[in-house]
Amino acid sequence: MGILDKYSLAGKVAVVTGASRGLGKGYAIGLADAGATVICCADEDAKATADAINAAGGTSESILMDVTRIEETRKIFESIRDKYGKLDILINNAGVEDINKFVDVTPDQYDKIMGVNLRGTFFTAQAAARIMIGQKKGKILNIGSLGSAIGLAESSVYCGTKSGVVGITKTMAIELAKYNVQVNALGPGYFRTPMTEPFFQDPAHRKWIEERIPMGRTGTEDDALGAVIFLCGEASDYITGQIVYVDGGWLAS
Numbered sequence: 001m002g003i004l005d006k007y008s009l010a011g012k013v014a015v016v017t018g019a020s021r022g023l024g025k026g027y028a029i030g031l032a033d034a035g036a037t038v039i040c041c042a043d044e045d046a047k048a049t050a051d052a053i054n055a056a057g058g059t060s061e062s063i064l065m066d067v068t069r070i071e072e073t074r075k076i077f078e079s080i081r082d083k084y085g086k087l088d089i090l091i092n093n094a095g096v097e098d099i100n101k102f103v104d105v106t107p108d109q110y111d112k113i114m115g116v117n118l119r120g121t122f123f124t125a126q127a128a129a130r131i132m133i134g135q136k137k138g139k140i141l142n143i144g145s146l147g148s149a150i151g152l153a154e155s156s157v158y159c160g161t162k163s164g165v166v167g168i169t170k171t172m173a174i175e176l177a178k179y180n181v182q183v184n185a186l187g188p189g190y191f192r193t194p195m196t197e198p199f200f201q202d203p204a205h206r207k208w209i210e211e212r213i214p215m216g217r218t219g220t221e222d223d224a225l226g227a228v229i230f231l232c233g234e235a236s237d238y239i240t241g242q243i244v245y246v247d248g249g250w251l252a253s
């Protein structure tokens with residue numbers, strides 16, 4: 001097998017959570033472009049992502065999955081394994097944000113963000129890992145953020161969850177290494193999506209973001225895909241427990 005073949009995802013079966021819009025939709029389309037069969041999970045809107053993949057000649061389906069419903073999520077993963085015979089890749093992308101000052105955060109806001117970003121990420125990864133352990137092969141890509149490495153004002157709970165994603169990722173990597181399951185995280189910088197749109201609607205905040213990025217611009221979907229395909233394919237088989245930031249240089253300065 002040549003080195004470029006190790007970047008191909010042909011024949012792989014991948015699940016992407018939060019695939020209805022934003023970065024998750026881009027990851028799903030990118031995985032399909034690299035050859036994977038992609039199961040797009042979220043609410044009904046993920047059907048549009050699967051339809052776009054199928055229309056472009058790829059193979060995809062959409063499944064309703066709320067990552068806060070642990071038992072349902074586990075059953076969905078088992079049904080995917082039963083239908084496709086295996087699960088090669090999980091992109092654990094579903095996430096929420098609810099901006100508020102630390103002193104004003106309510107218990108409900110805290111529970112909501114923690115419930116999706118940390119608890120949901122944890123148990124979705126667990127559901128995938130249980131299948132991957134059995135087949136002694138797999139790739140899990142958890143989604144972090146700049147908030148995995150630094151604090152971001154008015155995002156205290158979000159940063160708590162994304163720091164937690166790093167801890168989960170490293171520990172999973174250690175425990176799953178002997179089963180040939182690699183677990184890494186991706187740390188996107190600022191990408192314009194429905195989640196970050198409130199920041200971009202505020203001209204001062206937008207200016208601050210763009211000036212803060214050494215490359216002078218926010219990320220596009222394509223900017224994230226190179227790292228995603230690498231971390232989901234055989235080219236990265238000896239890399240586990242890492243977080244790769246795709247941030248235009250933000251964390252370097």
Ligand SMILES: NC(=O)c1ccc[n+]([C@@H]2O[C@H](COP(=O)([O-])OP(=O)(O)OC[C@H]3O[C@@H](n4cnc5c(N)ncnc54)[C@H](OP(=O)(O)O)[C@@H]3O)[C@@H](O)[C@H]2O)c1
Nearest residue numbers: 018020022023042043066067094095145188190191193195
């Ligand atoms: N955009 C950025 O600049 C940026 C930077 C760093 C990290 N990230 C991370 O990247 C991920 C995607 O962000 P995004 O900007 O693309 O956000 P987005 O546009 O708001 O999309 C979030 C996705 O998560 C899904 N989701 C939310 N709650 C869910 C739940 N309980 N169960 C299943 N799916 C759920 C949403 O689907 P439904 O609501 O339809 O279920 C949607 O598909 C998040 O983890 C985010 O923290 C984003």
